[in-house]
Amino acid sequence: MASPPLDRDDLEWEKDWNSRSATSSSFRLPRRTRxxxxxxxxxxxxxxYFLVHSATRWTVPDAGSFFKAPEPFIPLRFPNLYSTLQRVxxxxxxxxxxxxxxxxxxxxxxxxxxxGIACDMAEYRRSNVxxxxxxxxxxxxxxxxxINGLPAVEEDEYDETKGCRVFLHDARPDNAELLSAERRVVATKSALRHINEFIYPxxxxxxxxNEEEWFLEIVREKSVQMKRTLIELGANSVDDLKWLTRLDSGSLNAWHTPTFEIVIHAxxxxxxxxxxxxSIQNAYYPSKEHHPKRITIVLDPFVPIHPFLKDFLRSYSFPEQSRISIKRPLLPKDDPQAAARNYVESFYTLSEDHSVLFLDPNTELSKWYCHYLLYTTLEYRYSFYQSxxxxxxxxxxxxxPPTDLTGASSPALPHTNAPFLYPLPTSRAALFFPQHWTEFHSYLSHILNPPSNPGKRNLTAPAPATFALPAALTSSWHxxxxxxxxxxxxxxxxxxxxxTLARVHSEIPSHAGRSKPEARLLEKSxxxxxPQADLPQWTKIExxxxxGKPTDSDAVIDAAVAYRNSITTCHLPTTPYRAFEVDDLFCDADGKVVL
Structure with missing residues (x-):
C-alpha cells in the first residue's frame, strides 16, 4: 500500500532542519539566554576575585571577642548643670x-x-560672667x-566679698570618661544648647x-546656629586684649559689628x-575680622606717580589685594572748593556700623591704633549704658589736636592721660562715624546747592567768627x-x-628748626x-x-542752641528734629523748611 503524500509544510520543515544541521556544528541558545x-x-x-583578594587580609579573630559584650549605651545626663542654670x-x-x-x-x-580672665572681667561689675x-x-x-580663686560654694558667687563673682557651671556629662569620641561631640553640643536656652548669653x-580643634569647630558651629557672638582668644590675649575685660555685655555682643576702611589722600x-x-600692615589687630575692609589711596592729580611708588603699590597686598583701591581724580588746579568736594566724596556709606579712618600721608601709626579705636568705639557706641x-x-x-580754632595753639590737655572731648575735627588721623559723616554730606550738599526756587531762598550759612580763622580752615571742608x-x-x-597713637611727620628740615618736637609712637599697651586702667564714663569725660577752654555738657548744649539760631531762620519749637537729618537747619525767611 502506498504511503500518503507528504504535506508541503512538512517538506519545508525538514528542508530547513537539514540546512541548519549542515551549517552549524553545535546548538546556539537564543539571544536572551546568552x-x-x-x-x-x-x-x-x-x-x-573578591574572595581571593580578601583572603590576604584576613586575620585570625581573638577567641575572646566572640564572648565580649557590646559597648553599653550611656545616656547623656548633666547632673550638676541644671541646678546652677536654674539659679541664674x-x-x-x-x-x-x-x-x-x-x-x-x-x-x-x-x-x-x-x-583668670573671667575674674578680671567680673571685678568691673558690668556683666554677669x-x-x-x-x-x-x-x-x-x-x-x-x-586653685583658681573662685568662690568656695555656689552661694558665695553672689557675695562680692568672697572671691571673684563668676558663676561656675559644671557642664560635664555623667560618666564622661566612658564616652566615645562621637558621644563626646553630641554631649558638647547638648551642653551648649542647654546653656543658651537658660542663660541667653x-x-x-x-x-x-589651648582647646582641641574639634571642640572649637563645635563651638563655632553652634554659635552661628544660635546666633550668638563668639569671641576667640588666642595667643597673648591675656595681655593684648586686657581691655576686653572692661567692656559690658552690650559691647561684647557687638564684637564683630563695627568695621572701618582707610582713606589716604596722597x-x-x-x-x-x-x-x-x-605701619598699617605691621599693626596689631584683635583678629583678622578687624582688619580694615578697604584701603583707598587718592593720588595727587598734579604730581606724576614715581616708579618706586608704583612698584610698591603693585606689590602691597594688605589686607588683600582686592581690598586696595587706587584713585586719581580730575580736579582743576588751585580750586579749594573742588579739592574739598573730592575729599568729602571719597567716602559714603549706608551702613550704621562702617566708619572711615582718614589718614594724612605723612602719618605713621602705632601698632596699637586698631585696639584703641575698637576699644573706644565699643565702649561709647555699643555699650548698654553709654551708647x-x-x-x-x-x-x-x-x-x-594740633591747634585750636584760631590755629594759634593747642587746647589744654587733661593732667591724667584721660581722653577728652573737643568739637573741632581733624583729618590727619581720625575715625569718623557713618551717621555723622552722612549728615555732613547732606549739610554740605545743601549749602553748595541751594534750592532753585527764589521764593524759598535758603538763609542757612555759617555764622561769622568773632576772631580770625586760619586760611587752611576757611578754605577746606573743616x-x-x-x-x-x-x-x-x-x-x-x-x-x-x-x-601718641599716630605721629604726623613734619617735612621741615632739621636745621630750620621745628615749633615743637615730634611725639614718640606708643609702643606698649x-x-x-x-587713669585706673580704664576709659572714663561718658558723663565724666573732660x-x-x-x-579750647574747659566746659561742661550743659554749656555745650546752650552754645549749640545759640549757634544754631545764629545760622538759620528755622524755629526750634515748630521745626521737627530728626536724628542725623538736616531738615531743621534750612528754612526760608518765614521759618518754613525749604528741603
Missing amino acids: RATYLCWAVVLATV VGNGASRKWNRNVVFVTGNLTAASKMA HLALMGFDTFDLNDFRR QAFLVDTL DTHTGNLERLLK TDASTLYGISLES STFTSLARARGYTMLYPSFKE FLELL MRDVC
Whole structure:
C-alpha cells in the first residue's frame, strides 16, 4: 500500500532542519539566554576575585571577642548643670537682652586660663560672667574653685566679698570618661544648647590656643546656629586684649559689628606714603575680622606717580589685594572748593556700623591704633549704658589736636592721660562715624546747592567768627563740618597721652628748626596709661569748647542752641528734629523748611 503524500509544510520543515544541521556544528541558545549566561559568569568571577583578594587580609579573630559584650549605651545626663542654670534664670537671664557672657572651656588647661580672665572681667561689675566647664576630666570641682580663686560654694558667687563673682557651671556629662569620641561631640553640643536656652548669653568666649580643634569647630558651629557672638582668644590675649575685660555685655555682643576702611589722600612725598602703609600692615589687630575692609589711596592729580611708588603699590597686598583701591581724580588746579568736594566724596556709606579712618600721608601709626579705636568705639557706641549718652560723639582721633580754632595753639590737655572731648575735627588721623559723616554730606550738599526756587531762598550759612580763622580752615571742608558740629553739639574724642597713637611727620628740615618736637609712637599697651586702667564714663569725660577752654555738657548744649539760631531762620519749637537729618537747619525767611 502506498504511503500518503507528504504535506508541503512538512517538506519545508525538514528542508530547513537539514540546512541548519549542515551549517552549524553545535546548538546556539537564543539571544536572551546568552545574555543571562554571561551575566552569571561575570558574577561568579567577581565573587572569586573578591574572595581571593580578601583572603590576604584576613586575620585570625581573638577567641575572646566572640564572648565580649557590646559597648553599653550611656545616656547623656548633666547632673550638676541644671541646678546652677536654674539659679541664674531669676536674675534676668531669660530676657533677650541681658548682662550674661559665658566663657566655655573643653579642658582643664583652658579652664584655668579662662578663669583668670573671667575674674578680671567680673571685678568691673558690668556683666554677669559665667564659666562653663564642658570637658571630660574627672577633677573635683571644689579643687578647681580653690586653685583658681573662685568662690568656695555656689552661694558665695553672689557675695562680692568672697572671691571673684563668676558663676561656675559644671557642664560635664555623667560618666564622661566612658564616652566615645562621637558621644563626646553630641554631649558638647547638648551642653551648649542647654546653656543658651537658660542663660541667653550676649557672647561666648573661647580659648583657641589651648582647646582641641574639634571642640572649637563645635563651638563655632553652634554659635552661628544660635546666633550668638563668639569671641576667640588666642595667643597673648591675656595681655593684648586686657581691655576686653572692661567692656559690658552690650559691647561684647557687638564684637564683630563695627568695621572701618582707610582713606589716604596722597601728596608729593611718596616715601612717607610707603611708611604709612607699612605701619598699617605691621599693626596689631584683635583678629583678622578687624582688619580694615578697604584701603583707598587718592593720588595727587598734579604730581606724576614715581616708579618706586608704583612698584610698591603693585606689590602691597594688605589686607588683600582686592581690598586696595587706587584713585586719581580730575580736579582743576588751585580750586579749594573742588579739592574739598573730592575729599568729602571719597567716602559714603549706608551702613550704621562702617566708619572711615582718614589718614594724612605723612602719618605713621602705632601698632596699637586698631585696639584703641575698637576699644573706644565699643565702649561709647555699643555699650548698654553709654551708647545713648554718647550719640553726640562723631569720631575718634589718634592724636591730640594740633591747634585750636584760631590755629594759634593747642587746647589744654587733661593732667591724667584721660581722653577728652573737643568739637573741632581733624583729618590727619581720625575715625569718623557713618551717621555723622552722612549728615555732613547732606549739610554740605545743601549749602553748595541751594534750592532753585527764589521764593524759598535758603538763609542757612555759617555764622561769622568773632576772631580770625586760619586760611587752611576757611578754605577746606573743616569749616563747614565745624559749623555743623557747633549747631548740633557734636564732639570728637581726643587722646592726651604723652606718647601718641599716630605721629604726623613734619617735612621741615632739621636745621630750620621745628615749633615743637615730634611725639614718640606708643609702643606698649595704652590701657596702663589710662587713669585706673580704664576709659572714663561718658558723663565724666573732660570737655573743651571751640576755643579750647574747659566746659561742661550743659554749656555745650546752650552754645549749640545759640549757634544754631545764629545760622538759620528755622524755629526750634515748630521745626521737627530728626536724628542725623538736616531738615531743621534750612528754612526760608518765614521759618518754613525749604528741603
